[in-house]
Amino acid sequence: MKPVNNKSMIAFLFDQMDKLDKDEIDVLKAKEQGNLAKQVNNAMKYELDRAKTKMDIKQHNSEFNNNISLREIESSNF
Amino acid sequence: MEITIYEAEKQKIISERAHSLLKILRGNDQSQVQEIANKADGIVSVYNNQNHTVINPTQMELGKWNTFIKSCIKYGFKDQLLDELKQKYYGAHESYYEEDLCKHNIDWTEFHCEICDKERKDIRDNSPTDLAEKEIKDACNNLIVDKEIKEKYILLLRKSSSYNRSPLEMAVQDSLKVIIQQEFFNQYNQLITKYTNYEASK
Numbered sequence: 107m108k109p110v111n112n113k114s115m116i117a118f119l120f121d122q123m124d125k126l127d128k129d130e131i132d133v134l135k136a137k138e139q140g141n142l143a144k145q146v147n148n149a150m151k152y153e154l155d156r157a158k159t160k161m162d163i164k165q166h167n168s169e170f171n172n173n174i175s176l177r178e179i180e181s182s183n184f
Numbered sequence: 185m186e187i188t189i190y191e192a193e194k195q196k197i198i199s200e201r202a203h204s205l206l207k208i209l210r211g212n213d214q215s216q217v218q219e220i221a222n223k224a225d226g227i228v229s230v231y232n233n234q235n236h237t238v239i240n241p242t243q244m245e246l247g248k249w250n251t252f253i254k255s256c257i258k259y260g261f262k263d264q265l266l267d268e269l270k271q272k273y274y275g276a277h278e279s280y281y282e283e284d285l286c287k288h289n290i291d292w293t294e295f296h297c298e299i300c301d302k303e304r305k306d307i308r309d310n311s312p313t314d315l316a317e318k319e320i321k322d323a324c325n326n327l328i329v330d331k332e333i334k335e336k337y338i339l340l341l342r343k344s345s346s347y348n349r350s351p352l353e354m355a356v357q358d359s360l361k362v363i364i365q366q367e368f369f370n371q372y373n374q375l376i377t378k379y380t381n382y383e384a385s386k
Contacts, residue, residue: 112359112362112363112366113330113332113333113363115355115359116336116356116360117236119352119355119356119359120236120336120339120356121236122352123343123350123352123353123356124236126350126352136350136352137350137351137352139351139352139355140350140351140354140355141351141355143351143352143355143356143358143359144354144355144358147355147358147359147362150359150362150366151362151365154362154365154369157369158369158376161373161376161377162380165377165380165381169381
C-alpha cells in the first residue's frame with residue numbers, strides 16, 4: 107500500500123481530473139475515485155478529532171488529577 | 185516545451201507590468217505592449233496547466249481563498265467554541281432571570297429593575313465571546329498555510345463552479361479543508377485550549 111498524505115492525494119485527484127478531461131478515464135471511474143478519496147478524508151478528519159480529544163483528556167487529567175487515556179486501537183496487534 | 189518556475193515567475197512579472205502599462209498607453213505602443221502581455225500570459229498559462237497550479241491569482245481569487253479559510257475554521261472550530269463559551273458565560277451570569285422575582289425582589293415581568301438592567305448590560309459588554317471571535321478572526325488572517333495549498337484551491341476555483349462540483353472536485357475541496365483545519369489546530373492549539381477551558385466566574 108502506498109503511503110498517502112493530504113498533499114499527495116490532492117495531486118492525485120488533479121491528475122485524475124486531467125485524465126477525465128482528456129477522456130483517459132470514464133466518468134464512473136472518476137466518481138468512484140472521488141468517493142474513495144472522501145473515505146480517506148474521513149480517516150484524516152478522524153485523526154484531527156483524535157488529536158482534539160487527546161488535548162481535552164490531557165487538560166481534564168491535569169485538572170482533576172485523573173489518569174484517563176485514549177485507547178490505542180490502531181497500534182494493537184491482532 | 186517544459187517551462188521552469190523561474191521562467192514562469194519572470195513572465196508573470198512581465199505580464200503584470202505590461203497590463204499596468206496598458207492603462208496609460210495609446211496607439212501603436214499599446215498594441216505592441218498588448219502583444220507582449222499576451223505572450224507572457226500564454227507562457228504562464230502553459231506553466232499552470234503543466235504543473236496543476238496557479239501562479240498568477242487575481243485579487244478576487246485571493247479574497248475567495250481567505251473566505252474559504254474562514255469558513256473551514258468556522259465549521260471546524262469557531263462555532264463550537266463560541267457556543268460552548270456562550271453557554272458557560274451566560275449560564276454562570278443570568279440564571280436569576282428564570283425566577284419571577286429578580287435579585288432585588290422586583291417582579292421583572294411587570295416592572296423594570298434598573299440595577300438588574302445595568303447588570304445585564306455589563307454582562308453583555310464584558311462577554312468574552314466578542315474577544316474570542318476577534319482572536320479567532322485574527323488567527324485566521326495570520327494562519328500560515330503552504331503556498332502550494334493556496335494555489336491548488338485557486339486552481340479548483342478556476343476549474344469548476346462552486347455550485348456544481350464533481351466527486352473528484354468535492355474530494356479535493358474536502359482535503360483542502362482538512363489541511364487548513366489541521367494547520368489551525370497545530371498553530372493555534374493554545375487559543376483553542378484557552379477558550380475550551382474557559383471558566384466563567386459569577
